[in-house]
Amino acid sequence: MKELTVISGKGGTGKTTIAAAFASLAESAVIADCDVDASDMHLILKPEIIETMDFTGLKVASIDEIICTGCGICRDACKFDAISNDIRIDVYACEGCGVCAYVCPEGAISLIERKAGYACNSETRFGPMAHARLGIAEEASGLLVAVVRENARKLAEKYDRNLVLIDGPPGTGCSLIASIKGVDLVLAVTEPSVSGIHDLERILGVASHFNIPAMVCINKYDINEKNSRVIEEYCKEHGIELAGKLPYDDTPTKAMMQEMTVIEYSDGEFSKMVKGLWENIKKKLDG
Ligand code: SF4
Numbered sequence: 520m521k522e523l524t525v526i527s528g529k530g531g532t533g534k535t536t537i538a539a540a541f542a543s544l545a546e547s548a549v550i551a552d553c554d555v556d557a558s559d560m561h562l563i564l565k566p567e568i569i570e571t572m573d574f575t576g577l578k579v580a581s582i583d584e585i586i587c588t589g590c591g592i593c594r595d596a597c598k599f600d601a602i603s604n605d606i607r608i609d610v611y612a613c614e615g616c617g618v619c620a621y622v623c624p625e626g627a628i629s630l631i632e633r634k635a636g637y638a639c640n641s642e643t644r645f646g647p648m649a650h651a652r653l654g655i656a657e658e659a660s661g662l663l664v665a666v667v668r669e670n671a672r673k674l675a676e677k678y679d680r681n682l683v684l685i686d687g688p689p690g691t692g693c694s695l696i697a698s699i700k701g702v703d704l705v706l707a708v709t710e711p712s713v714s715g716i717h718d719l720e721r722i723l724g725v726a727s728h729f730n731i732p733a734m735v736c737i738n739k740y741d742i743n744e745k746n747s748r749v750i751e752e753y754c755k756e757h758g759i760e761l762a763g764k765l766p767y768d769d770t771p772t773k774a775m776m777q778e779m780t781v782i783e784y785s786d787g788e789f790s791k792m793v794k795g796l797w798e799n800i801k802k803k804l805d806g
Pocket residue numbers: 582586587588589590591592593594606622623624625626627628
């Protein structure tokens with residue numbers, strides 16, 4: 520079983536359009552939506568949830584008010600200012616480090632699991648899908664991404680699928696690392712803007728750090744052909760293959776409004792180019 524992650528340095532580069540199109544082109548894939556904070560993938564793929572699992576993430580301190588004497592030792596020891604003067608825990612500030620429980624002379628504090636979101640296994644018209652949602656203000660997105668990837672692997676084994684197609688999170692944080700670590704190939708989608716080039720260099724740097732082969736797709740290459748050439752030069756210099764270039768086109772927007780992938784929406788020029796991109800990715804994965 521192979522794993523491919525589609526990533527971009529920031530949202531709005533066309534990453535999900537491309538990942539959703541790949542979902543409709545791949546013949547035997549499980550889809551893993553690892554953008555656990557704000558994904559659009561479900562708007563196109565319309566997953567029908569089969570199974571939901573609570574995600575507990577980090578632990579949080581809990582004080583037994585009957586045992587507590589109000590001495591304040593825990594409040595003074597907490598480096599995250601998560602304990603108020605009247606000895607109450609701010610669950611959003613608590614990092615679950617356990618220091619307060621360690622210093623409490625009465626044994627009044629314990630660490631309990633806190634529900635921080637949920638993970639789901641679903642069915643889509645293109646096959647099984649693992650996805651998740653992190654609760655508002657929760658920060659354990661890297662852990663939840665790892666849960667989604669593990670669920671996707673299990674679905675691939677269960678349904679004998681030979682590819683896990685991962686829609687990665689935007690940005691370069693720990694959730695990006697969790698979504699690319701150990702995969703067979705990363706496709707970095709970028710736009711030819713100055714910030715796009717900067718973001719691309721950063722995400723390719725992360726992939727290279729973990730020794731993960733990467734390919735690049737320049738989306739809307741024709742809005743700034745000079746910058747597109749800069750990206751192509753960068754790829755050449757660093758031995759990174761260009762998987763394809765896509766022009767500016769309104770097909771993705773129209774397809775999204777119809778809740779379709781670009782492949783389903785049209786067999787026009789843009790969709791043909793996305794198919795060409797997919798063929799290049801497949802060749803690399805199979806090679
Ligand atoms: S250290 Fe223990 S006893 Fe003292 S205020 Fe904190 S919870 Fe209460």
